[in-house]
Amino acid sequence: MRFEPRKEIADLPATVHGGQGWRYAGVEDYSQNLNPFGPPPELADAIVGAMSQMGHYPDASNAEPRRALAEAYGVPAECISMGAGSSEIIRDFPNVFCAKGDRVLLMHPSFAEYAQQCRIAGAEVSYMELEPENGFRIDEVALSARLREEPYKAVYICNPNNPTGVIEDRAKLERIISEASDLGTLVFLDETLLALSDPDGTRTMIPRIGRYDNLVIADSYTKSFAVPGLRIGFCISSPEIAEQMAKVQLPWNLGVAEQAAAVYLAGRLDYVRSAACELRRESERMERELSGIGFPCVHTDSFFRFAPVGTAARDGRGLQEKMLRHGIMIRDCASFGGRFAGYVRYCAKDSERDGRFIEAAEAVMKETEGL
Template sequence: MTPAKKWLVGVERPRHGGDVWGRGDIIDFSCSLNPLGPPSEIASFIMNNLDKVSRYPDDSCSLLKSELSTFIGVADDLITVGCGSTELIKAFADAFVEPGERVIVAHPTYSEYAFYCRLAGGVVEAVPLDEERGFALDVDGLFEHIDSDVKAVFLCNPNNPTSRLEPKKKVMEVVEECEARGTLVFVDEAFMDFLREGKRSSCVPEVENHRNLFVSRSLTKIFSMPGFRVGYGVGARELVGFIDKVRLSWGVGVLEQLVAAELLRKCGPYLEKTVSLVEQEKNYLYRRISETAGYMVFRPDANFLFISVRELGVDAATVRALLLGEGILVRECGSFGKEYSTFIRVGVKKRSLNEVLVEALKRISEKVQTSLAPAKPI
């Protein structure tokens, strides 16, 4: 007999990109981080503050909240901080989702929303995004699934893995309709800082006017420091208060808090350079990969591309394996759902590495087409 809770038997942890450990020298396109890498000056800052790890972290993250308040322009009592934005997804589910309550997610999207809502006992309903419409959010279709017994709706903007940015007006239409129906809305903006239109597309400024809105953001992606787990959320005081009750105590370490605060103070030029580079390179990858036989690339808004390999006649796992043979790791998207087993996701990097990816995809296209070609009669 298993000692675990009965419903936990058979549950699988979500799979993600960035699984480079033990793979040796590899180019990792499977995760979507800042192609500039971490700001160079941060190494000396870490060394100068190593002595502070002998202290417990500030559980309230007061210094970091103060810097975040300045950075995003909202009061610090509307902000909560977590061990990556994923901790805040769990905290949101723990705080608000009761066993048996319905939760709506778009599909495909980041798998942790459904995972943690199910762990909280929620019943998750996935509303498909239509491939023929470029995976755009169908607001009217979404509303057909929402009634008074839906506890929460999760939206990712720009969406992972589709790289699609929805207009703020459309997202706020969902927020306002859900508010009228007594439904919470969680908007994940983990990749918003990579977009030139990020500030005007963000729902962060709207949290004071909508009691049902909670917005999560990531610092580890934009600063290319996923080993330092720091995310933050913004919402009405009541929502933030409940999330703070259930989040992990001392979840954000001393160095993480200090480093994040330091980066926020000095990040202006770095972020501008990031936005320009990502804009240039995502367009380069979109154009070059689209020109290669066998790949259908959906126009990217974020710092990653969603690519169908269906026309190659093989699945994404095969393409991933072939790319691993070339020393390249990409995200195989079958874990988002079986219907996405012919999709890969690739992050944007600097031009020299992007060229390596493009040439590898070309070779794979030629190899696959040759192997699948019918034999000539003798």
């Protein structure tokens, strides 16, 4: 190659994401964690109403979406910065705060994009392993020791964690954030999947945002409103951090359709809470019925679960192939690291589709027993 990229770019591995069901005709995709009930029907009207503005550049400051989100979440608009999905927030954060060689601490397994974007920014990535013996929960004592051993610019926590589905309780997170603050470490807290996992709305750290100037909360409407085709992400932090994040965001990162959608959806958080209630019931039902037939299933704090395949298949890819033959796509978790090649991830949906999932699981287990 005549023109060599930066070493950080040349050494980057390709990232793998779920949501690959579109590759297979007639397959129900359980590999992605979206609201199964789709967006509110009236969202289309809000988008159509914005089409008259297509001939103009959108407001680069995203003032209207920020005001709507501020009202919805009870924070000042100055605490909110917007992104083209949470992906842009994840990209912007290390570009703002990480100089070349700064160290960041990530949980593993977790969302791979954190490491990818930190490396692009030139940061050095360290991992803290989450162990199955501890239910894949953060070992608070071990984390405290790591933070005190050497300086870290930031620690990343995904809550609920993707792919494990674990939700850390608020008191524990507050202790971690407080200690990190004392050590001069930022905490990047990704709550993208929390709204669909917390129908009571009691697990978010947003009410604590004014207490900790080192806390940065990322969220998105991609999952909670099932609009991955509309890139609507946001970040809630101190006004000082929000100001710096806005400096590196892409110009006009939310188009007129996304801005109109964000304003409308910020007023429909009740829709997400209703979906979360149904998902909790369905998740509990799937746990009961799948465990009863011996299909790989574990308890989860959220609406998706991370399960070892056990004797159901040779590995995650093998179980994925078996379920595909019955019209169901699940996530093979080998991309999260070699020790997770024997794990799969799948979500809950609505009663009818989950019934078909359970029927497919029963067929797979009968085939497995017949071998």
